[in-house]
Amino acid sequence: AQTVTQSQPEMSVQEAETVTLSCTYDTSESDYYLFWYKQPPSRQMILVIRQEAYKQQNATENRFSVNFQKAAKSFSLKISDSQLGDAAMYFCAYRRRGNTPLVFGKGTRLSVIA
Amino acid sequence: ETGVTQSPTHLIKTRGQQVTLRCSSQSGHNTVSWYQQALGQGPQFIFQYYREEENGRGNFPPRFSGLQFPNYSSELNVNALELDDSALYLCASSLGVAGGPQETQYFGPGTRLLVL
Numbered sequence: 001a002q003t004v005t006q007s008q009p010e011m012s013v014q015e016a017e018t019v020t021l022s023c024t025y026d027t028s029e030s031d032y033y034l035f036w037y038k039q040p041p042s043r044q045m046i047l048v049i050r051q052e053a054y055k056q057q058n059a060t061e062n063r064f065s066v067n068f069q070k071a072a073k074s075f076s077l078k079i080s081d082s083q084l085g086d087a088a089m090y091f092c093a094y095r096r097r098g099n100t101p102l103v104f105g106k107g108t109r110l111s112v113i114a
Numbered sequence: 115e116t117g118v119t120q121s122p123t124h125l126i127k128t129r130g131q132q133v134t135l136r137c138s139s140q141s142g143h144n145t146v147s148w149y150q151q152a153l154g155q156g157p158q159f160i161f162q163y164y165r166e167e168e169n170g171r172g173n174f175p176p177r178f179s180g181l182q183f184p185n186y187s188s189e190l191n192v193n194a195l196e197l198d199d200s201a202l203y204l205c206a207s208s209l210g211v212a213g214g215p216q217e218t219q220y221f222g223p224g225t226r227l228l229v230l
Contacts, residue, residue, distance in 0.1 A: 004156075035218070037221075042223070043202060043223055043224045043226075044221065044222075044223045044224070045157070045204060045206075045221035045224075046221075047218055047220065050218055091156050091157075093156075095219075099145060099162070099164055099169060099170070099210040099211075100170065101147055101149075101159040101162055101170055101172065102147070102149075102157070102159065102206075102219060103159070104149075104156030104157050104158075105156050106154075106155060106156045107155075107156050
């Protein structure tokens with residue numbers, strides 16, 4: 001079974017600084033997708049960024065970028081120029097190819113200090 | 115906003131009762147997935163519906179059941195509620211293509227269920 005591990009229960013960052021959230025996963029599949037979702041106190045799960053495993057280039061979305069290391073099964077999220085609105089729970093998730101469900105990690109709570 | 119809506123937003127039930135949660139998928143999406151998120155945990159997959167048929171189920175007992183309607187909205191039913199069923203229930207919609215890749219799942223705001 002696939003598993004997703006987020007080893008940092010809590011992280012904090014100063015406003016305008018950069019922070020990296022870690023995620024590792026375990027799978028025997030070669031074709032899959034990885035995601036970072038943000039869940040603010042409002043509870044809505046919001047997609048931050050996604051990465052297709054067959055793509056070597058790391059995904060970027062504005063201030064958010066990932067470091068995808070397929071051989072190491074590592075998928076970290078870098079947030080640059082952190083803003084107060086970035087404070088939330090961040091979940092790393094995996095999905096193998098096909099109409100399949102997401103497998104989530106336990107999350108990392110990110111605090112942004114003004 | 116993702117276009118996925120859920121109702122109700124909050125619900126309080128007592129042990130042994132039954133509950134129905136509802137989800138309206140984003141326009142054009144034909145797949146709805148349901149997740150249970152206990153406090154302080156990541157979401158856990160309950161089941162998924164694709165074009166009105168259940169096509170995947172997580173490790174949840176049969177008292178968790180669901181439906182998907184022709185307009186692709188969905189219901190989650192839980193019978194014989196237990197205290198441990200207290201959680202945030204999330205639904206996510208996506209465009210699934212038979213035999214092909216599924217698009218990203220977009221989540222609704224969730225229903226907070228408290229079982230006393």
